[in-house]
Every structure is written in structure tokens, then in C-alpha cells.
Amino acid sequence: LAKTTQPISMDSYEGQEVNITCSHNNIATNDYITWYQQFPSQGPRFIIQGYKTKVTNEVASLFIPADRKSSTLSLPRVSLSDTAVYYCLVQGSARQLTFGSGTQLTVLP
Amino acid sequence: EPEVTQTPSHQVTQMGQEVILRCVPISNHLYFYWYRQILGQKVEFLVSFYNNEISEKSEIFDDQFSVERPDGSNFTLKIRSTKLEDSAMYFCASSERADTDTQYFGPGTRLTVL
Numbered sequence: 001l002a003k004t005t006q007p008i009s010m011d012s013y014e015g016q017e018v019n020i021t022c023s024h025n026n027i028a029t030n031d032y033i034t035w036y037q038q039f040p041s042q043g044p045r046f047i048i049q050g051y052k053t054k055v056t057n058e059v060a061s062l063f064i065p066a067d068r069k070s071s072t073l074s075l076p077r078v079s080l081s082d083t084a085v086y087y088c089l090v091q092g093s094a095r096q097l098t099f100g101s102g103t104q105l106t107v108l109p
Numbered sequence: 110e111p112e113v114t115q116t117p118s119h120q121v122t123q124m125g126q127e128v129i130l131r132c133v134p135i136s137n138h139l140y141f142y143w144y145r146q147i148l149g150q151k152v153e154f155l156v157s158f159y160n161n162e163i164s165e166k167s168e169i170f171d172d173q174f175s176v177e178r179p180d181g182s183n184f185t186l187k188i189r190s191t192k193l194e195d196s197a198m199y200f201c202a203s204s205e206r207a208d209t210d211t212q213y214f215g216p217g218t219r220l221t222v223l
Contacts, residue, residue, distance in 0.1 A: 034211070043113075043200045043214030044152060087152075095140065095207050096154035096165055 004088045009104040018075045020103050022088030025069050031092040033064060033071045038085045038102070048073070049091070075105075083107045111135045113215035115201050121221045122191055130186045130218045132201030141184045142202040142212060143176065145169070152200070158184065159207065191222045 006022040024033065032051050036044040048055055050062040050071070061074040075082060085102040114133045122128050134141050143155040157164040158176050173189045184203075188195055198219050202212040 038152075041198065041217070041219070043202075043217050046211050046213060049211060094165070095157045096142070096167070097144075097152075097202075097212060098154065099152040101151060 004090060004100050006086075006088050006100065006103045008101065009106070011106045011108060012078055013108050014079055015077050018078050018082075018105060018107075020073045020075075020086055020088075020105070021070060022073070023070045024088070024090050027068050027090055028092055031090045033062065033068075034089045034091045034097075035060070035062065035073050036087045036089065036099075038087065044087065044099070047086075078105075078107045080107050080109060113201055113203055113213050115199075115215040115218050117218060118216065119219045119221070121223065124193055124222055125190050128188050128191055128220065130188075130199050130201075130220070132184045132186075132203075132215055133182050134184055134201065134203030135205075135213060136182070138203035138205050138213075140164075140204045140207050140210070140212075141176075141178070142204075143186045144200045144202065144214075145197040146200065146217075147194075147197045155186070164207075188220075191220075193222050196220055196222045 004022050004024045012018045034049040035047040037047050038044045048060045048062045052064050055062045063072045083106050085104050087099050087102040116131045141158045144152050146152045154167050155170045156166045175187045177185050198217040200217045201215045204210040204212045
């Protein structure tokens with residue numbers, strides 16, 4: 001199971017773009033990269049998933065370089081309500097999701 | 110948008126009592142999961158369930174835990190004899206397929222064991 005490493009915390013200001021990078025050096029060929037968001041006392045919420053290059057949806061973009069050993073979640077123009085913990089997961093053949101400690105993003109006014 | 114629901118939102122029980130946590134997965138999903146999160150700690154996998162049987166379980170999921178799909182919509186987690194250390198948020202999740210398919214989480218049940 002590929003281990004992920006991401007910063008423990010990040011601060012940003014409202015309206016800025018936030019990039020959270022995750023490293024997963026031992027990612028396997030069949031693994032996907034998935035990001036979740038979690039607010040206090042709530043369940044994790046799926047944000048985005050990708051395999052390679054770039055994926056974009058209505059809330060975020062995910063950039064994955066060719067070697068797939070890292071990925072970057074990009075949140076455009078964050079607001080106070082984006083303050084949450086963001087988890088990077090490597091998802092493969094195992095059905096269980098393995099959560100790390102995540103990145104606590106704090107958006108300041 | 111379809112969502113996973115869980116009841117109750119908060120359950121308080123005495124040590125040694127049995128509790129049943131209930132979940133209604135998204136209707137066309139076939140794979141179901143339970144996770145737990147002790148306050149201030151990571152989200153931990155407990156069990157996955159497919160086709161009316163357990164697919165995978167973690168070391169946490171010992172003999173005091175059981176899961177069941179009693180009808181076509183509910184998915185339950187039973188803790189037979191609760192311990193103080195079972196106090197946590199319990200999250201149900203479901204996915205349409207397995208492997209890399211997206212798992213959608215419910216809002217959780219906060220279990221407090223006194």
C-alpha cells in the first residue's frame with residue numbers, strides 16, 4: 001500500500017489559490033489518487049480523483065506529473081468555508097481507504 | 110443528489126451495552142463500508158461488505174462487531190458489548206463498484222460510551 005505524505009497544515013487568505021502537494025513515491029501502476037475534504041464532526045467528502053495529467057471539476061483541479069510520485073490539489077479562490085482537513089489517498093485494488101493525518105487548511109479573512 | 114444517511118446522529122450508552130448503528134447507503138450502490146474516527150485521530154477502516162458478506166475487515170473489527178444488511182435498504186453495525194474505547198464517530202460509506210470507485214460517506218454517528 002503506497003504511503004502518502006502531505007503537509008500537516010497550511011494557511012491562506014480568502015480569494016487566493018491554494019495548492020496542496022502530496023507525495024506517494026511507491027504508487028502502483030493500477031492505483032488512483034483521490035482527495036477528500038473533512039469538516040469537524042462530519043464525514044469525509046469526495047473532492048476529486050485522477051490517474052495522470054490533469055483533472056478538473058467544479059470545485060478543484062488535480063495535477064499529476066508523468067512519474068505519478070506526487071500530486072497537487074488546487075483550490076481556486078478559497079473562501080472561509082474551505083477551512084477543513086484535506087486528505088490525499090492512493091486507491092488501488094484494496095476496497096478499504098487508508099486515511100493519513102491530512103492537511104489542515106485554514107483560510108483567513 | 111443522492112446521499113448516505115445515518116441514524117442516530119448521537120448515541121450515548123453504558124459500557125457493556127449493545128448498540129446498533131444504522132445506515133442507508135445510496136440506492137444503486139453495491140459495496141458498503143464502516144469506518145470510525147476517534148476524536149482527534151485518523152479515519153480508520155473497519156469493514157467492507159458486498160453481496161451479503163464481509164469482503165475485508167481490519168484488526169479493529171473483532172468479535173464484538175458485526176454487520177448486517179437486514180433488508181434492501183439498511184446496513185447496520187452492531188457492537189455487542191461496548192467499551193469506553195469504542196467512543197468515536199462511526200461513518201458509513203457506499204460505492205457503486207469496488208476498487209478505485211468513489212466511496213461516499215454519511216454524516217456519521219457519534220457514539221459515546223460511559
